[in-house]
Amino acid sequence: MAADPRRLAAAYVEHALAGDKPRALATVLEPLRDERIELTALYDEVLAPASAHVGDLWHSGEITVADEHFSTRLTQEAMARARALAEARAQERRGRVVLACPPDEHHELGLRMLEDVLEADGWEVHALGAGTPARDLVAYVAKVRPVAVALSCGTPIAIPGLLEAVELLRAGDPGVRIVLGGRAVERYPAIAGAAGATATFTTLAEARSGIAALAG
Amino acid sequence: MTRDAAEIALHQHVVARRATDLVYERMPELAGAYGPHGRHACERDAAFHVRFLLASVAIEDRSVFEDYAVWTRDLLARFGIPAAHVAAAFEAVGDALEELLPTAAATALPYLEAGEAALGR
Secondary structure, X not given: OOOOHHHHHHHHHHHHHOOOHHHHHHHHHHHHHOOOOXXXXXXXXXXXXXXXXXXXXXXXXXXXXXXXXXXXXXXXXXXHHHHHHHHOOOOOOOOEEEEEOOOOOOOOHHHHHHHHHHHHOOOEEEEOOOOOOHXXXXXXHHHHOOOEEEEEOOOHHHHHXXXXXXXXXXXXXXXXXXXXXXXXXXXXXXXXXXXXXXXXXXOHHHHHHHHHHHHO | OOHHHHHHHXXXXXXXXXXXXXXHHHOOHHHXXXXXXXXXXXXXXHHHHHHHHHHHHHHOOHHHHHHHHHHHHHHHHOOOOOHHHHHHHHXXXXXXXXXXXXXXXXXXXXXXXXXXXXXXX
């Protein structure tokens, strides 16, 4: 029977905030192992909303920084184990994709989720991580010439850096395909227009199919 | 980015510093209330105000700064800092912009005012 993502997310947060690491990990990994949920849905519908909820609890002062940090590390561990399960299933090999967070963006969990689902689909993923300087990103893209560049912007403070990165990428190669995602991009659709992105994705499922479509 | 946003980005640290000076000129009692580290915290917060304002101006969407204003108000309230002080800091950022970057200020002020209005909601 398929797992219910909402119930998994609620149980995962409950166990994580109780400090029950084994039960939290088992809550999200057992359904993946039993093929009651697939990797993209586990990230999109369980771990991403769980992380957002934990972030909101911190914002509203209901949990401490230590609780939030532990939950984030736990999610990273869950992802590492989930990735190991998913990698064994990857078959087809595809093109190259560069992933990065713009300058001032230090939240890379979403980017790492995208890395895992694209790797599982057979893409050669070059993940540059958090706070990548715009000029270094442009130089790297010119060197490896990917099918697409995906930039993740989770916090509004990184918007100017994101716009700068897209401007410089376009100046370096007007044809470069640039796709945007992340919580800020989802909340403020004006970002996509101001940046002149090729496409914007609000879920990993959209990003998977969208990047595949861009590659033709 | 627009020219005004780029100008604010280039001079954001100077604007934050000037805004802090203005806050302490207008409310000298802050020095006694928040101690020697208060001024440093004020300048750090002013830098965040300017950066979120810049983000809002850069994509021409006031809701970025409005959301930030509400979040800041609620966060600082937990440390006993009243919303009036946040509003005063926003006004100081506006005055610093008008003094230092008058062209960009004309573009940015409606965004700041939207944030101030959001503080009262």
